[in-house]
Amino acid sequence: MSYFKSKPLHHFMASMWTERLKEKIEKTFECEFELFIEFTCLISWCRGARIGWHSDDNRLYLKQRDFSAVCYLISYAKDFKGGLFRFHSGEPATVAPSAGNVIMYTADDGDIHSVDEITDGKRLTLAMWF
Numbered sequence: 629m630s631y632f633k634s635k636p637l638h639h640f641m642a643s644m645w646t647e648r649l650k651e652k653i654e655k656t657f658e659c660e661f662e663l664f665i666e667f668t669c670l671i672s673w674c675r676g677a678r679i680g681w682h683s684d685d686n687r688l689y690l691k692q693r694d695f696s697a698v699c700y701l702i703s704y705a706k707d708f709k710g711g712l713f714r715f716h717s718g719e720p721a722t723v724a725p726s727a728g729n730v731i732m733y734t735a736d737d738g739d740i741h742s743v744d745e746i747t748d749g750k751r752l753t754l755a756m757w758f
């Protein structure tokens with residue numbers, strides 16, 4: 629049996645893709661040690677969804693996370709309204725999601741962030757933690 633019969637192509641693509649992002653983060657943040665892929669999640673945010681200021685390692689069981697990456701699968705204003713990403717401090721202060729763009733940041737309280745309430749449409753993301 630071939631690999632592609634036992635594992636659909638999209639599995640293969642997804643793991644290749646997260647692996648590339650892992651390497652990108654290791655280089656960008658000049659990591660001393662190799663990262664591991666902690667969790668990957670396709671998230672659909674509906675109207676009314678929001679998340680206040682937080683860090684992505686803010687629970688005891690999340691402390692193994694060092695970095696976060698969010699790939700936007702949809703575009704602000706075109707596919708949904710509201711839902712801007714904001715950093716508590718540093719630049720850029722605000723990120724307007726655009727399909728295909730990826731943001732990377734640290735999972736600790738050095739990169740506190742929030743997402744404004746979605747007021748219209750669906751906001752689809754691929755979120756990854758390392």
Ligand SMILES: O=C(O)CCC(=O)C(=O)O
Nearest residue numbers: 679684698713743753755
């Ligand atoms: O979707 C985003 O822009 C960020 C999501 C987020 O902060 C999270 O899932 O922890």
Ligand SMILES: [Fe+2]
Nearest residue numbers: 682683684741
């Ligand atoms: Fe977050």
